[in-house]
Amino acid sequence: MTQTQTVTGNTRWDRVRQPRVWGVHGRIAAALVVVVALLTGVVTAAVVTLLETRQVQREVVRDYYTGLRSSQNYFIGMLDSETAIRGYALTHDKASLKPLNESGQPWAHPVSGDLSKVLPDTRAVPKMQEAEEAARIWYEDWAAPMIQLIDSGANLTPADVNEGRRLFDNFRSAYTETINTLRPEREKAAVHLADVTNLGFAIGVLSAIICLIAGLVLWILMRRWVSRPVAFLAGEARIVADGELGHQVIGIGPPEFVQLGADVEMMRHRLITEVEQAEQARRETLQARAILEDQTQELQRSNRELEQFAYVASHDLQEPLRKVASFCQMLQRRYGGQLDDRADQYIHFAVDGAKRMQQLINDLLEFSRVGRLSAPSADVDLSECLENALLNLETAKEESAAEITADDLPVVHGEAPLLTQVMQNLIGNAIKFRAGAAPRIRIAARRDGEFWEFTCSDNGIGIEQEYADRVFLIFQRLHAKEAYGGTGIGLAMCKKIIEYHGGKIWVEPPPAGPLAQPRDGVWQPGQDGPGTTIRWTLPVSSDLKVLELEPTVKVTR
Structure with missing residues (x-):
């Protein structure tokens, strides 16, 4: 039995055995x-x-x-x-x-x-x-x-x-x-x-x-x-409050004050227990802090090594890779048609592999720079980001005859180049992974509490729900490179940028019911696919008086 229980038990015994006062x-x-x-x-x-x-x-x-x-x-x-x-x-x-x-x-x-x-x-x-x-x-x-x-x-x-x-x-x-x-x-x-x-x-x-x-x-x-x-009990409590937690608190006078003293004594025992627990938690916190500092130093060392690797990848690795690609292309131009078909095929594989390796290295470097080599944050008009993204995708947009519409987009706080990259990657994927019909892409925005929620929906080939999380992993591809080009880093880049800005991104589940399917694995001309809807959020800027706009549709460039 603890001391607290003993005090409580004695108090109850006094109530029963002693004459009523x-x-x-x-x-x-x-x-x-x-x-x-x-x-x-x-x-x-x-x-x-x-x-x-x-x-x-x-x-x-x-x-x-x-x-x-x-x-x-x-x-x-x-x-x-x-x-x-x-x-x-x-x-x-x-x-x-x-x-x-x-x-x-x-x-x-x-x-x-x-x-x-x-x-x-x-x-x-x-x-x-x-x-x-x-x-x-x-x-x-x-x-x-x-x-x-x-x-x-x-x-x-x-x-x-x-x-x-x-x-x-x-x-x-x-x-x-x-x-x-x-x-x-x-x-x-x-x-x-x-x-x-x-x-x-x-x-x-x-x-x-x-x-x-x-x-x-x-x-x-x-x-x-x-x-x-009251004065006596206050003095007892002050003694304990001054740090003498071992001092036993008693009450004198009428039964109410005696019982109050017993309650304060119980509180003292609980306080001792909580202080011991707090001291144990403090020691554990200090230990965890030491471990965290060690891990932080290890992480800093790892980041330095990663930066060193990025430097090596951007300079030392790409230089010999450019030589390999350059000499393979020279072989292809000078000896193309002079060797047998197998030799031409080998040269083609070498040139294609060198180019893909260069693209992978560039994408990897760009992915690693997000959040590490950043420009100062500022108020960003997403409508301007969308226009810049469409300018970068002008050729792909014209070749695919894509129709792109968007609501009036708000102003958020962040880095304009990164947010432009998000728009460009999402619209570029919608153009790339199209079905038989011309791409129809819509960008929408609405206010949801302290966040803006954005939507990029299209009529393309769609993403099956079982792969909704996998598509945001780096270098993850759902299709062969012969069918659709790219390195599989676009959505991973979007995820990293959105989370860096304090938001999140996900694939909207497809609607219930039968989905459009290609016939014999080939999409027919003019045929719409099940489509893909990507949603993401960004915090509302606290420094701006942002008004939620009524959705209005306009055709962008």
């Missing part, structure tokens, strides 16, 4: 529940206290004030009435009764009902009712008769005055009891208001203290449950 979410949730419960209780108490304060404040400021004011106004009205009657008794002047008329006749308008509305629980209401009853008796039993008596011109006797004083004193005594009841009740309510106000202030202070303590406790718990384990 609350995680971070559970702990934070429990702390928040406690804080919310405390705050809810405090807020509830504050709301209740506030409502009580408003109620007591309304009683003190409005209700008792209204009751005292109405009672005092009632008493003042009675005093004014009593004073007016005494003045009228002394002066017998009707103007003295003006305060009586303006007092509002309190004996006829009791205020105990209003007092019971604003202070339904006060004990002053019965006392006020007694005072109102005493006021009514004073007016009906003494004040009203005295006014009539004075109006008749009589004077009040001391007994009448004493009787009035006695009845008014009854009213005054009942009113005093009413006031003496209201004022202590109001003072008691004021004291209660002060107590409730102080309680509300205390609850507010307590709420602030609870919030402060709760915030401090939550900060301490979050530091203990989250910040400290």
Whole structure:
């Protein structure tokens, strides 16, 4: 068992065997529940206290004030009435009764009902009712008769005055009891208001203290449950990140961080394994690089030898070959017809072999120069390449009466001489390998993503599908040299040039169905063959804004 597996196994064993420990979410949730419960209780108490304060404040400021004011106004009205009657008794002047008329006749308008509305629980209401009853008796039993008596011109006797004083004193005594009841009740309510106000202030202070303590406790718990384990685990990870891969990573605190530490430890083991694999891959890469450098040096040596061979082939080999061909031709011209037929045939074979050898050497040199002796790349108009190729094939085109059509060809990036060679080889093969009818050759182009796809199709003798790959090999021929000339290097040259430019070339499979066949091995005049379609691709030039043109057919030279 690896160390990684051991750590994982211990972690799972701890989960099963050890008692369950609350995680971070559970702990934070429990702390928040406690804080919310405390705050809810405090807020509830504050709301209740506030409502009580408003109620007591309304009683003190409005209700008792209204009751005292109405009672005092009632008493003042009675005093004014009593004073007016005494003045009228002394002066017998009707103007003295003006305060009586303006007092509002309190004996006829009791205020105990209003007092019971604003202070339904006060004990002053019965006392006020007694005072109102005493006021009514004073007016009906003494004040009203005295006014009539004075109006008749009589004077009040001391007994009448004493009787009035006695009845008014009854009213005054009942009113005093009413006031003496209201004022202590109001003072008691004021004291209660002060107590409730102080309680509300205390609850507010307590709420602030609870919030402060709760915030401090939550900060301490979050530091203990989250910040400290995270900082510790980050330090462990930094130790490993600094290169000490052998340092064991552990997690502290709640189970989540312990499990996270175990996961980081597993990642450390995987990192060690990957580092070892990377180191092994690096060593293998260095070894492969050394081998590649050796092979590169060997390839460079081989290329130098190939260049030396090309130099020898182009100079040293062709010089004696030209002498052989020249002297064979001189023998043919000077002694032709003087020797027997067999000697003439031998001379002909020697001249033909020397010429073919020269052609093979030239083709081989030209093939080897592709990609090795190159001109600078540039933007090449393939339409110009096609025109140059047709100029080089002008004689063959006229002799075969070939009809050649082409679409508008794009501009690509490459080497114009090599791309001209591709056009010339493909069209030359289409003219060479023709059937009985005059060659009809078509060059087409279309945009396919990041590549241009080109087509060269003809009505010639065709290529069987089993030889579709073989025709691109150097010096591979499908026909005898007596039937069709050439060295078999044309399509191989095209393949090398196209691949050098980043494209590919292939033979399009023939269509399904019966194909045209020569009769008795000979193509009849005017007879079209199955034809051959060669396709190749070239990258779209990234430096040009090339527009794909609609296919338009035109007859070239």
